Amino acid sequence: MKKIVYCLFITLAAASHVNAETQMTEAQLGQILFLDPNFSANRTMSCSTCHDPAKAFTDHRENAGNGVASLGDDGHSFGGRNAPMAGYANTSPSFHFDAALKEYVGGQFWDGRANTLADQAMGPPLNPAEMGLPSAQALVERIQENPFYVTTFKRLYGESVFDSSTKHDVLPAFQGFANAIQAFENTKQFATYDSKYDRFLKGEYELTVLEDLGRTLFFSNNNVNCNSCHLLKTEDSKQEPFTNHQYRNIGVPSNAEILRLAGLKAGHIDHGLLENPAVSDPQYDGKFKNPSLRNVAVTAPYMHNGVFKELRTVMEFYDHYNNPERTINPETGLPWELPEVPNTVDKADLEAQALTDRKIDALVAFMKILTDKRFEPLIEK
Template structure:
């Protein structure tokens, strides 16, 4: 039914979410835990200005917790509750988001962790408070307006008082923070991070990787033959089920401007996304244009890719990385356009040490890496690989 909704348009998707909200929050519902309350809130479109958008709209659990709705700019960015506003960054998956550490600066001066692509919220609780008040997203004018919507639902009122105390609604800030805590509690459940991909099942001996997938796995974790694990390996062990395939650092890898998005949202090609410098805790010019290393969990079903959704195909991303180490014409050409790679949006802060690590890759090894990354797809999304 949701595939039909996508075909018919955004209004039908909204209708489906409204139906989900009614099912989850209507009637005599009782929420005994913060996570259960957070689940209801996650799907509730009433927390947006026009009652048309929920957290689940842009983080749809049927599509790897990304936004499947087509816009004027394709799937690269999301449209707001007002039906007009278009963002400038690709909506990141909420899968495995709980594993991002609290935003901090490590001893070597490298920033790590946080939520959003620029880490501007230190943790999931902070992140949950952003979208409802963002005019380009859910569009509510202030916390008081959100709390007023919460109080419309008697089930919410009962649950909030039971879980946070009878005086939770005395102060709007307190009630809003309770909402954030509940949403974060839901996002920390196994629903978001099941660790049941083919890769995980192979570690448990339940399935065997194909020869191509195994080659990709070996290449991926190799210190000698690729640069993948320079940024996309968290654990020191290669057999840890809690490998989220991100070290949660920030890098500028030379991504070009997404001209299609800039034409659609009106920012224009001259606008420069400051990346990590959007974080109020960061002021060093050397951090301009850097973005958080994303998890590779479910990467094969959560395109388009890069912080601005500029690449549509997963294989394109591997070819893009290969351009730093290969002089071959195929490596210096964007396979989606047939033209040379466009210049970086920000050129002076490239992570060349990481990007230039390792030798050039031939087509067989590129395909093997893509095949391995497909094995990082949660079991419930494996049908999307075929679609």
């Protein structure tokens, strides 16, 4: 909390020195809003609380539900899903159905229910399990408490931005709040493309033998099937997000810990894409958005419910579909649990050659070099 307040103080101090010739941009305003805890009910939580810029835009608080869920502003509520990484979220297109692919693509959140980054930014402030404000009007009133915000909002969005007398689908100042955060999230800070892999593509880094094997396996269609979900472009393309922004059910088991924290009954089913109001076809039950593999080595736990804590466990989980010797979850010492939603598991995408331990080590080594340069110190050796 002290770090957030300090960062906000420094940013506001810098903002106070912006002169008329170099007025603050929408993205700069968004950065200040992103760090400001005043947009939570008890003024303890900002966007950066769950998407810490120093921790690859994820929630690394010690009280974050043992890592699987984020603690809300009220000090006791937890969400029912693992907070996704905000980094590289700006690579996702708007939520839509691709008729050629016969797949839903894009959007924000695990189920794509927010069409854009701006739509996503409107969610947490009003979610009672997150920042907990009672209404959009309450958020606008928090904006109006700060003369700097009032002046900047009027300059960027018009003198009438705080006028609520005319009926709007969304209050103009609330929309401005969301647009500013979207502008910030669209900056290079969220997608630097400066990992060891990116440096390798520029001839600035030499892969180790294990990393090179992992790269070969990742892009191979004859060994594993990683690129069916985690490749948007072609092999070794620049600025690859390592997700196709589509949705899959890979048979992830339920996580009793996150259900307990969120106050959900044992046996509760998260239906993923089917929870999106725009989706009603049961064939999409249990499908979740394929996350970017950028920074995956430093953004544990994994899956929509944080059920796996180690990246190697994730690889062994994938392998257990094809390897009869891979029967035990190494984190529990017990057999793998059954899928949360068994009827729609994308079995074709999970078909692959069985992996040796060395090949799993190689794939993990490759994924580690997808870490942004400034986050490399976070990698556990």
